[in-house]
Amino acid sequence: MAESQDTIHLDRYTQDARQIVSGAQQVADERQHQEVSTLHLLYRLLERDRGVGEVFRRAGADPNEALSLADASLKKLPKHPGAVAYLSARLLDLLGRAEREATRDKAKSVGVEHLLNALAQEIRGPAGDILSAYGIGPGAFRPHLGALEAAAREAGAGAVVVNESSPGAGGAGAPGQATGFVRDLVADARQGRFDPVIGRDLEARRLLQILERRAKNHPLILGEPGVGKTALIRGLAERIARGDVPSNLAGAHLYELDTGALVAGAKLRGEIEQRLKQIVDKLRADQSAESMLVVEDFDALFGQGVTGAGVGELLKPLLSRGEIRIIATSTPEGLRKINERDSSIVRRFSTITLEAPGIAQATEILRGIATKYEAHHRVRIGESAIAAAVVLAKRYISDRALPDTAVDLLDETSARKRVEVDGVPADLDLLSRRAESLRAQIAALADDDDKLSVQTRGRLEKELAEIEPRVQEMRTRAASRQGVVAAIQAIRKELVDAQAALKVAQRDRVFARIGELEHVTLPEIARRLQVAEEAAQREGVASSSNAVTEGDVAATLGDWTGIPVAKMLEGEAEKLLKMEGRLAQRVVGQDEAVRAISRAVRRGRVGLRDPGKPIGSFLFLGPSGVGKTELAKALAEFLFDDEQAMTRLDMSEFMERHMAQRLIGAPPGYADSEQGGFLTEAARRRPYSVLLFDEVEKAHADVFNLLLQVLDDGRLTDGRGRTADFSNTVVIMTSNIGSKRILETDARLWSTEDGREAIRDVLLEELRGFFRPEFLNRIDDIVTFKALSKDDLRGIVDIQLRRLERLLADKEIKLALTDEAKSRLVDLGYEPSLGARPLKRAITKELQNPLAEELLAGGYKSGQVVQVDVKDDRFSFVKA
Incomplete structure (x- = not known):
């Protein structure tokens, strides 16, 4: 089957199975993952095949929930931009099992059912964890594989599935009917399935205006992923359901096309067009009410090869005649793909562009939908959590736009809080898993008698002895807390039921029942509730334990990004006031440079800057x-x-004119036009970042022309016409111009303000001889770094030694240098024209090399302290 780790032949697979395996690779490529794993296969199975979803449902797993879990696990995988994904060993093993399943069934080809049976045998890894969560193990899918055949028959026949009429649909044969590839959004809106749409009033009104046009009344909603294209269409369905639309649209139906189901399983050329034509004919034949077809991700219909051309030829006359209206959504990138395949199709649409909302508007959106998430997760979401979700999502999640990122963050944080309150607390779960891990490791070392194994086993047993009592105590406390919470919830439900019974009795004027409820039942329930709440307080269960706070939001984001929670929540004012001290911990001897940077950043953070420009620009x-x-x-x-x-962009790479174009990317039609520009893509991936242009004087003049636009307008348009925003970046350019003058300057000049101004004036004259005035005029501040003295190098020694100690930490070896040894390092590393780099080389030669040789020879043991001194101008190492 497999010739290597990254190639596989699928000749023996059915068309459907081949599409799923190749689709898994496509998922990995789209998400920039380095390898295709069983998790990608699980995601593609659930996403693209309706029959698979039914098999999961019959096996006791919610396919939508499993798809969400798989999506969340995929988001946690590391990204490798530009890498070509290869098949992982575990996926190759799964495909081998699928082939054996086919052989056992005496099947000529490996089908989807064999992939499912092989997947059910996956018990490790992220995919195995998801299946185990639903109790799915080897053989679990086998009794339910008939659902695959039923779905295949339905799709192959292109049959129209007539659903029960939705409320207001008008009975059999009415517009409420839907094909197997569509669903009625207005019927869903009447059942209250959608979140409220907030802050898109102008776009919603424009959508209605386009639908009321005589010609080109087909809206195409454009926007980056996550800006709210789907929500806008859901809002239109809500308006139609309420009757809050012009009379021409009253009673209209919005049929959402399931693009994935339409494309899935299409084996022959023209099959997608045939399915789409059946849908259109069915909706066009319905004359009882206006029918509109909603096509999300419109570009997905224009697939690779010859598929897109057929879809375009089918839709063009349909759009021109206006027999049925189409509401489509796409991204700017998707629109470009459609234009490349069939540019005439876009001209038949009227475009609505959705921009990502700002902080204030996104906060309003989250505030409006928070009640839905409170009801679902049974938690309380405070204003601080909503504000934190928006601000932190905007700053740290750059692959999608607001409000989607903030909604995702708030949703998972609410789920995290629910698990914390209702399930096992996170600290107990972590400690329990650690205890299980220690027991497994001790068991593995039980029969080993060599010295290292005995030492390791002793260390593990000591840690386990410390953990086990804490785990037991925490389990007891958690069980007690859960019991108290369950009791309070039961009594509160009893109170609600009694109050409802009282209203019924008052309505029916049953006076005996009213008296019993008011004077006996309700007081008794209130007394029991008070006792239970007092018990909860004694157990440490606060009434606010189910409230989502900004700390919870930061903790969730910390799990996503690895950024410490304390740093995200640190007060902005307090943080900025301590800026000089924090920067000086890493940068020694450049106090004036640190002060200049700090002043500019504080000025920008309090709003005393042009909001369209970068936070700061420095040379x-x-x-x-x-x-x-x-x-x-x-x-x-x-x-x-x-x-x-x-x-970091090294400007020595952009000395030639043609290399400057790589900063913004090649125009469409040129080689590598798909890759985007180095500079624009960097700003798009990390809108909150520092841009460092190293040795900027080496760049070609065209680079400075691009930088003028970045420094002045805070924006740059790449070769594909997309705008990159630099308003949340700090632009730093480094240069060695004037280095000779700085080295020749008397050190005393740096200690006075007048002296520093004199140095600055001299350097400015040199800069004017090299850079154009309009470039220098756009830089916020020119920061001058002085040559390092021996005292400065003494502080750098301590910083470098702390880094060396961190490298030795895993070997549990500590390093202690005498003052004489540190001074000797300073003497060896002092070279004014070369800065601190000779000092790093001296530490490598005099400390790291001897330490490495001694460690390899087994000279140092765990827990030892190595004292370093100087004797006869040579470093001596003594084990303490």
């Missing part, structure tokens, strides 16, 4: 190795809580 001048790049990294960590929130 760092100074010799090599004095801390220019290190300050940029420190600034990224301080502002955005992540040192990796920095894009």
Whole structure:
């Protein structure tokens, strides 16, 4: 079957099974994952095949919920942009099991049913965890595979499935009927299935205006993923259900096309067009009311190869004649794909562009839908949680737009709180899993007698002895808390039922029942509820334990991104006031540079800047190795809580004119036009980040023309016409211009304000000889870095030694240097023209090399302290 780790031949597979396996690879490519795993296969099965969903449902698993779990697990996988996904060993193993299943069934080809049986045998990994959560194990799908054949017959025949008429549909044969590929959104709206639509009034009115046009009355809603295209259409369905529309649209039906079901299983050329034509003919034949077809992700109909052309030829006359109206959604990228396949189809639509809402509008949207999530999760969502969800999602989640990211964050945080209150607390769960892990490791080492195994077993047994009493105590406390919470919930339900009974008795004027309820039943229930709540307080169960707070939101985002919660929630004012001290912990000897950066950032954060421009733009001048790049990294960590929130572009790579184009990407039609530009894509992926242009004086003049637009307008248009926003970035450019003047400057000049101004004036003259005035005029501040003195290097020694200690931490070895040893390192590493880099080389040569040799020779043991001193101008290492 498999020739290597990343190739596989699917000749023996049915068309459907081949599409699912290749679809799994497509999912991995779209999400920029390095390998195709069983999780990708599970996701594709649930997403694309209706029969598979029915098999899961019959096996006791909700397919939509399982799809959501698979999607959440996929989002946690690391991304590798540009990588070509290969089949993982576990997926190859699964495909091998599927082939064996087919052989056992004496089938000529491996089908979807064999993939399902092989998947049910998956007991490890993310896919196995999802299946285990529903109790699905080997053989669980086998009794339910008949659902696949039923779905295949239905799809192959292209039959129209007539549903029971929805409320207001008018009975059999009425517009409430739907084909097997569509659902009536207005009927869903009447049943209250949609969240309220808030803050899109202008776009909703424009949508109605387009639908009322005589020609080109087909709306195409454009927007980035997550901006609310689907919500806008749901809002239209709500308006129609309420009758809040013009008379021409009263009683209209919105039929949403299931694009995935339409495309799934299509084996022959023209089969998709045939299915679509059947749907259109059915809706067009219905004259009882206006019927509109909703097509989300319109570009998905225009597939690869020859498929898209047929769909376009089918839709063009339909759109021109206006016999049935189509409401479509797409992204700017999807629109570009449609234009490439059939540009005439787009001209028949009227476009509505949805921009991502701002912080204030997104907060209103979340505030409006919070009650739905409170009812679903049975929690209380406070205003602080809503505000935190919007602000943190905007800052840290860049792959999708508001409000979708904030809604996702609030939804999972509410689920997290529900699990915390109703299930096993997170700290108990973590400790229990650790105890189980320790027991398994101890059991594995039980029969090993070598010295290292005995030491390791002793350490593990000691940790387990410390954990087990805590686990037992926490279990007892958790069981007691759950009992108290359950009792309170039961009494509250009893109170609600009694109050409802009282209203009925008052309505029916049953006076005996009224007296019993008012004077006996309700007082007794209230007394029991008070006793239960007092018991809850003694158990430490606060009445606010089910309230979602900003700390909960930050904790969820911390799980997603790995950014510490404390950093995300740190008060902005307190953080900015401590900025100099925080930056100085990493950058030594450049106090004036740190102060200049801090002043500019504070000015921008309190709103005293142009909101369209970057947070700050700086030109760092100074010799090599004095801390220019290190300050940029420190600034990224301080502002955005992540040192990796920095894009570094080495301008020596952009010395040629044709290389400057790579910053914004090649125009459509040129090679690599699909990849986008280095600079624009960096801003799009991380809108909150530091942009570092290293050695900017080496760049071609065309690069400076692009930078002028970034510094002045805070925006840049890439080769494909998409706009990248730089208003939340800090732009830093480094240069070695004037380094010789800085090195020749008397150190005393740096200690006075007048001296620093004199140095700055001299450097500015040199800069004017190289950079154009309009470029220098757009930079917020020119920051000058002085040459490092020996005292400065002494502080850098301590920083470098702390990093070395972190490298030795896993070996449990500590390093202790005397003052003489540190001074000796400073002497060896002092070179004014080269900055701190010679010091790093001295530490590597004099400390790290001898330590590495001794560690390899087994000279140091765990827990030892190595004391380093200087004797006869040589470093000596003593084990303490």
